[in-house]
Each structure stands twice: as C-alpha cells, then as structure tokens.
Amino acid sequence: MSLVTDSQLETPRLHLRLMQASDVDDLLYIFGDPKVMASFGVATFNREQMERWAQRNLDHQNQHGYGLFSVILKSEELLIGDCGLEHMEVDGVQATELGYDFRSDYWNQGFATEAASAVRDYAFKVLQLPQLISLIRVGNMASKRVAEKIGMQCTVEITRNGVPYWKFAMEGPTNLQA
Numbered sequence: 022m023s024l025v026t027d028s029q030l031e032t033p034r035l036h037l038r039l040m041q042a043s044d045v046d047d048l049l050y051i052f053g054d055p056k057v058m059a060s061f062g063v064a065t066f067n068r069e070q071m072e073r074w075a076q077r078n079l080d081h082q083n084q085h086g087y088g089l090f091s092v093i094l095k096s097e098e099l100l101i102g103d104c105g106l107e108h109m110e111v112d113g114v115q116a117t118e119l120g121y122d123f124r125s126d127y128w129n130q131g132f133a134t135e136a137a138s139a140v141r142d143y144a145f146k147v148l149q150l151p152q153l154i155s156l157i158r159v160g161n162m163a164s165k166r167v168a169e170k171i172g173m174q175c176t177v178e179i180t181r182n183g184v185p186y187w188k189f190a191m192e193g194p195t196n197l198q199a
C-alpha cells in the first residue's frame with residue numbers, strides 16, 4: 022500500500038510533501054524551540070530525539086499508508102512545519118489524528134490553517150477516512166483555534182497519561198470549510 026508514495030499537496034502558499042529522514046535538521050528548528058515545546062510541556066529535542074521522532078513517523082507511513090507531511094513555504098523554499106495524520110487508539114477506539122507543528126517565527130500567518138485544511142481534504146476525499154480527531158492539550162489556544170477554523174468541534178475533555186486534552190473531531194466528507 023503506497024497511497025502516500027506520490028502524495029504531494031499544494032495550497033496557494035505551501036507545498037506539502039511526505040516527511041523524509043533528511044528533514045531532521047529542519048525539524049530541529051521546530052522541536053528544538055522552547056516556545057514550541059512549551060505547548061507539549063516537554064523539553065526541547067536534541068538531534069537524537071529528533072531522529073527517533075522522525076523515524077517513528079517514517080515507520081508510521083510504511084505501516085498505515087499515510088503520515089506526516091513536511092510543509093514547505095513556497096516563496097522561501099523553506100520547511101516551516103509539519104502537518105499530517107497519525108493513527109492512534111483513544112479510549113479503546115481506533116482513530117486518525119490530524120496534527121500540526123510550525124516554526125515559531127512563522128506563527129499567526131495562517132500557515133497551520135492552510136496546511137491543515139489541505140490535509141483534512143486529503144483525508145476525506147482521497148483516503149476516504151470517516152472521521153478525524155485532534156487531541157489538543159487544554160489551554161493550547163492557538164491549536165484550538167486552528168482546529169475550529171478547519172471545521173472541527175470539541176466533543177469532550179479526556180485525560181491521557183495524566184494530561185488533560187480537548188478532543189476535537191470532525192466527520193467527513195460534509196461540512197468542509199476554510
């Protein structure tokens with residue numbers, strides 16, 4: 022199964038291509054930034070942790086046929102974020118999460134919303150997934166706003182590993198926005 026092998030998503034300002042092992046240095050600009058990691062309540066990644074994280078995502082691509090995209094800002098040919106899909110189990114139910122992380126020097130310009138909208142449409146129209154969720158740490162207002170802007174709704178608050186999350190969800194393929 023290699024639905025993802027040729028997957029490239031295009032938006033007016035962004036190019037989304039599948040994450041590659043060679044993206045680790047660029048990803049470290051994101052995950053090595055305390056402002057980004059404050060959203061997760063964890064310390065910044067070093068190179069080894071970044072490589073492990075990237076490898077987990079590459080393994081996920083191979084196992085599930087979809088995964089995270091690296092988000093390239095076309096005007097600068099620069100990797101400014103990641104956005105994509107992750108299969109997970111939430112309270113015993115299989116689910117696909119839409120997630121996103123961006124360089125803090127590119128925040129609040131609508132890039133996460135633009136990328137997440139493209140991934141949402143890909144998930145529903147191409148992969149034909151029935152539902153997407155996003156688990157957002159309670160208090161992460163920027164992420165909550167992105168989820169709302171792409172048409173997701175907070176359905177319930179849950180706790181995972183002692184951490185409270187808003188569970189956002191959206192059914193496909195109706196109600197596509199943004």
Ligand SMILES: CC(C)(COP(=O)(O)OP(=O)(O)OC[C@H]1O[C@@H](n2cnc3c(N)ncnc32)[C@H](O)[C@@H]1OP(=O)(O)O)[C@@H](O)C(=O)NCCC(=O)NCCS
Pocket residue numbers: 056057058060061121122123124127128129130131132133134135156157158161162163164166167
């Ligand atoms: C969440 C994140 C990806 C958003 O990226 P972004 O490119 O800045 O997102 P956008 O510009 O598309 O939208 C951000 C929205 O949040 C709003 N926002 C930002 N900070 C906010 C805050 N503290 N309170 C309320 N709203 C806030 C912005 O005003 C904007 O909404 P608007 O368009 O209605 O004005 C980015 O902040 C990030 O990478 N954070 C760290 C990692 C993270 O939290 N990932 C998500 C894990 S669930």
